[in-house]
Amino acid sequence: MGKREAAHKLLTEKLLTAAINRVEKSGLEQLRARDITNDAGCALGTLYKCYDDLDDLIIHVNSKTLGLMKKALGDAGSNISDPVEALKALAIAYLDFAVENKNLWSAVFKHRLHEDQPTPEWHRLENMALLDLIAKPMSAINTDLDEQQLQVRCRTYFAAVHGIVSISLQDRFISLSGDLLRSELEHFVERLAN
Amino acid sequence: MGKREAAHKLLTEKLLTAAINRVEKSGLEQLRARDITNDAGCALGTLYKCYDDLDDLIIHVNSKTLGLMKKALGDAGSNISDPVEALKALAIAYLDFAVENKNLWSAVFKHRLHEDQPTPEWHRLENMALLDLIAKPMSAINTDLDEQQLQVRCRTYFAAVHGIVSISLQDRFISLSGDLLRSELEHFVERLAN
DNA sequence: GATTTAAATGAACGATGTTCACAAATCGAC
């Protein structure tokens, strides 16, 4: 790899790191191109040499977050043989990840591309990979479903848990204490999976 | 009411209508102050005489949407004595409303105020009123809960259904046909409520 | 009808994402 390509790659990385830190600290809506390039120590226009636009950079931020999420849920799901208990642990792990990485987690689901700009296929696949994390215990519980039906069911249950976590992290409705929310979530999974 | 006050009120209404139409047609993210005032036939600055800012106007748009939603769900919930069937009908009605009013419905949950700007209390109450719509069948099913626990449970179940509907209207994961989604939602409520 | 008061106006401002002509540094050939 030549000096030129190496410098470009380094800069691309620094911009991503700067963007991640900004989102983590202040949220997606506070992200500014000028702040990112200042943090990365390069000119404003450089961002557009490394990424198509801000949306493209944000997708890469979200990609990193999905990687963290996958790791966190992967750790939580293994070593639990009982499928219902595994699903409970996964739901709690999802909640914990969202609480501990609120801004990064929010960014994944808040971000929308501009009109008629389709999400890149590789990023769509990263999103869908979340469903694989609950596939094993789900298949143990729903033995009557074929693979396609199972995937749909995974989506449904994931979406439900996601909704509960999502509503909890907003101040839209009554707010729950952390413990009450966790027990509510466990009750929910138990009710759904048993 | 004097001529002055009447004209002001009329303009306030025209701006709201224009904003609603714009959101309905093109979505919240395409809403522009200049478009709204053009549609309403007034100057740009007038918007800020009728509303604090764009956010304030959007809150009023969302308030109208919540009113429509309340009406749609109210119609769906009544006349069904069996609580599980009532909850199913409510969930389907919620899905239908979201599909038929996608942009308006999305705006309600997408919109966030700027840093440290608390949502006005009257609008928070409008949001929470959604939970009352499912309170009656929920109380019939959960006879062991006191009023406060019931409200928490309502929030949890609403959030779950909301999550399923919400994920469905994005292209984040695998997409379902309308019929499959409806049957999946009915299965979900049945599983949860029985 | 004259004076006071309040509202509508739209030009101007600051902030923002994005572009592009230019400069600087790297690369390839000899």
Place this chain on the structure above:
DNA sequence: GTCGATTTGTGAACATCGTTCATTTAAATC
């Protein structure tokens, strides 16, 4: 190592936003 060719970083400039405010206009008050 030298020299053109080429690619990349630069930042001023641009277009588009939301928002403000001095001015204009019209209603309300006397």
